[in-house]
Amino acid sequence: MNSDLRRSKLRRSNSTIAILAFISTATAAPLSAQAAIVSDIRVVGAERVGPTAVKDNITIDPGKSFSDADIDQSIKQLYATGYFSDVHISVEGHSLVVSVHENNLINAVIFNGNKKIKDDKLAGLVKSKAAGPYSESQVQDDIKTIKDAYAAIGRNNVQVTPQVVNIAKNRVNLAFVINEGDRTTISKLTFSGNHAFSGGRLAAVISTKKSTFLSFLTRKDIYSETKKDADEDALRKFYYDHGFVDFRLVSDSATFNSATNSYDVSFIVDEGEKYRYGDISVTSTVQGIDADDLKSLVITRKGDTYNAEDIQKSIDAISKRIEAAGYPFAKVTPRGNRNPEGRSVSIEYIVDQGERAYVERIEIRGNTRTRDYVIRREFDLNEGDAFNEQMIARAKRRLDALGYFTSVKISTRPGSAPDRVVIVVDVEDQPTGSFGIGGGYAVGVNGGPLLEASVEEKNFLGRGQYIKVAAGASTSGSQTYTLSFTEPYFLGERLAAGFDLFKSVTTSSDYYDYGEEGISLRITAPITEDLSTTLRYTYKQITYTGESDWQDNLSAPYQNLINNGPWTQSSVSQTFTYNTLDDQNLPRDGFIAKVTQEVAGLGGDSNYYKLSGKARYYHTLSDSQDIVGSVTLGAGYMTSTNNQDLNIFDQFMIGGSEIRGFEDAGIGPRTSDGDPLGGTKYFTASVETSMPTPGMPQDLGFRSSVFLDAGTLYGNDADLYGDVLHDGSALRASAGIGLTWASPFGTINLSYAVPFLKQDYDKVENFRFGFGNQF
Missing domain, CATH: 3.10.20.310 (membrane protein fhac)
Known part of the structure; x- marks a missing residue:
């Protein structure tokens, strides 16, 4: 396209040169010889675009002086429109002639x-x-x-x-x-120089994965420069969070083998020594901010392993406090004083007055699917607000946590004025939809094959919305259907609003089926970065159905449920969730707890108050072997709110989901015929240790575990019509082994447990199969 770069110089007539020479002589200004004035502008060749569009894209106006620089700029602007393959500008007499050749x-x-x-x-x-x-x-x-x-x-x-x-x-x-060619794969993924962590452990940290037989589903074996940069950052963060402050990524490389159409990816690292925290202090140079008041916000403690994430959390907490106190430009900077002999790092958090700068604009680049506003709303600042580095770091963590992007990079550049800053956000979209198929086998009288299929999208139409459709069935006649939808920014606020539609039919015995169908409306609001609350309204219809000639075999409570149904339940609940897990899919450290209170009685057949909670703590027992321990506690209490007996279906029922080795609703009060009746009080406890499955590549996501579960359910308060009741509070306990697979379809859990504390009337189910994450 040499013609695209060709520019016609200004041709001046003799009379024009004479006039300019006279002006030059009269004014003795040597640069004025480059200026000219025309009385009109004539456009040639703009058949489709029209003369007006051409004139609007040049910088020259009749009656005003112009120079060669103006001609250059006008030609550039006309080329930039994309409508012309060639542009010439010349002066003929008192006219400026713009000749263009239009593109097809x-x-x-x-x-x-x-x-x-x-x-x-x-x-x-x-x-x-x-x-x-x-x-x-x-x-x-x-x-x-x-x-x-x-x-x-x-x-x-x-x-x-x-x-x-x-x-x-x-x-x-x-x-x-x-x-399109063949799909490129990653045949090798190697690490060298690592001693504290195995190559498998480091492979679990980065997003690039070695190709396996399931890679066509996960698409994690795709090599790209953007993903490589994100992997470098992930490795640095991992080592810094585990005390290796001297860590260096010596080199990384990707060698392409054209014969196999694959990459060999390698990382060479220098881990350095592991450090702990030394002295921790806070100082302030900003008048009105007392450093002593900020010390309680610091979570780094002397003697603990150095952790960059804890330093960042401390900075965030201090920054929020000083922002709330009316100091938008104040900044917090950690200063480390390293002691190589003692392998410790003293941290001083310095609060000082940053430069006064404002956000000129936020540029979003690289998003081919996710809409701009989905990214912008994760920032706590807008154009014109005070520039704050901690808010930028906070937005970066939120964008990473969404799971919509392979990589997120936020940088800044100077704006149009010294006190203006442009924020540039570079992202790379990744697939967010999934299709899952799960199966299993339920043991017992009504056992048989189980099948569940689901379609899930976390970033629906690039709007950041969540939608899931699932259906399941078994040979025993059980069926389940669910539809869930969540809008994470309801009414433009950080409120996650959504609904769940559900319907299920469960074959509970040889004589009756239990069914539920209804709707649940919910809204979740954040209180802090780690704490949120959810308000939920649920309406459902409950049915018990059975053949008339079988009902004589049912216990009195269940005859009542069939004869007097269907039943309705209308309830409102509030849940507080506290979550500090380092990874929502495979936690290795952190704490998650949920406490729910529920009131039923807004119409319907149920009147009760429930209080229940569950908490789980994770801790890495061995970094090098990736061994993780966890402790889980749960409890619940309920009572009638109208001084009448509770319904059986109102009460708590627990079993294999809480204490593995038992059937669902397999423990607690029962009729003389063995039907579950539920209870008003329960508690559960579990300890578990998990590790990568020996002999399996860690990239495949298989982990093995050993566990011990215990708990009980008691305190039945239902109208039993004189039926015999087993209502002891005896402790139940089981021990077993488990296998978890982070499959492309979702997390699959298998366990085999043997109860060693149980009652004669409890229902046992040694093998369990679970699909999806459970808490």
Whole structure:
């Protein structure tokens, strides 16, 4: 496109030169010879665009002086519109003549040969559009964009060839012919220089994974420079969070083998020594801020292992306090004083007055699916607000936690004035949808194969919304259906509002089926970064059905449930959730607790108050072997609110979900026929240790565990019609082994447990199968 770079110099007539020479002599100003004035502007060649559009895109006005620099700028602006392949500007007499040659118009943009990326997605990526101008330079940019899109799904050797077909005067069809090629894989993923952590443990830290037989589902074996940069940051953070303040990533490389169409990825690290915290202090140079008042916000403690994440949390807590006190420009800077002999680092948190700067704008780049506002709303500041580095770091963590992006980078650059800052957010979208199929086998009288299928999308239509549809069935006749939807920013606020529709039929014995269907409306509001509360309203209809000739075999309570149903339940509940887990899918450290109070009686057949809670603590027992221990405690209490007996279905029922080795609702009060009756009080406890499954590549996500569960349920308060009741508070306990697989379909849990403390009337189920995360 040499013609695109060619520029016509200003041609002056003899009379114009004479006038300029006279002005130059009279004023003795040597630069004035480059200035000129025209009385009108004449446009030639703008048949489709029109003269007005051309005049609007030049910097020269009649009656005003201009120079060669103005001509240069005008030519650049006209080329930038994309409508012209050639532009000439000259002066003829008192007129400025702008001659243009228009680009062809695109009649249609077509994609051929593409199967892995659909037409509509490619059309949204390229800048060449139907009814727009055809530009060879733009086509080359579009080819690069298409190749980048294929590289993001692991097809780095894609070939894209443009084809242009003239169909009429100044009109063309543009086709991108795509040879997608084979999928690129990662054949090797190695680490060297690591001693404190195994290669498998480090492989679990980064997002790039070695190719396996399931990689076509997970797409985690895709190599890209953006993902490599994110992996480098992840490794640094991992080591800094585990006390290795001298860690260095010596090098990383990716060697492409064209014969196998695969990459060999390697990381060379220098771990350094492990450090602990020395003295911890807080100082302030800002008048009005007392450092002593901020010490209680610091969570780093002398003698603890150095952890960069804890330092960041302490900075956040101090920053929020001083922001609330009216100091938007104050900043917190940690200063470390290293003691190599004692392998300790003293930390001083310095609060000082930062530079007064304001956010000029926030630029979002790289998001091909997620909408801009989904990213912007994670920032606590907007254009015009005081610039605050801690708010930027906070937004970065929130964006990472969404799970929408392979990588998130936030940088800054100077704005249009010394006190203006431009925030640049670079992201790379990743797949957020999943399709799951789970199965299992329920033992017992009504046992048999179980099957569940689900479709889940965490970033629905790029709006950040969550939707899930699931259905399950078993050969015993049990069925489940659920539909869930969540809008994470309801009414533009950080409120997660949603609903759950559900229906289930469970075969509980040979004589009756238990069914539930209804709706649950919920809204969750954050209180702090770690604490949130959820308000929920639930309405459901409960049915017990059975054949009439079987009812004589039922105990009196269940005859009542069948004869007097269906039953309705209307309740409102509030849940407080405290969550400091380091990873929501595979926690290794942290604490999560939920406390729920529920009141039923807003219409319906149930009147009660329930209080229940569950807490679980995780702690890494061995960093090098990736052994994680956990302790779980749960308890519940309920009472009638109308001084009448409770319904059986109102009461707590616990079993294998809480104490493995038992059936669902397998422990607690029962009728003489063995039917569960529930209870008003329960408590449970569990200890568990998990580790990577020996002999299995850690990248596959298999972990084995040993556990001990215990608990009890008692205090039945239902109207039993004189039926015999087993209502002891005797402790139940079991021990067993488990296997967890972080599969592409979701987390799958298998366990085998043997109860060693139980009652004769308890229902045992040694083997359990679970699909999805449970808490």
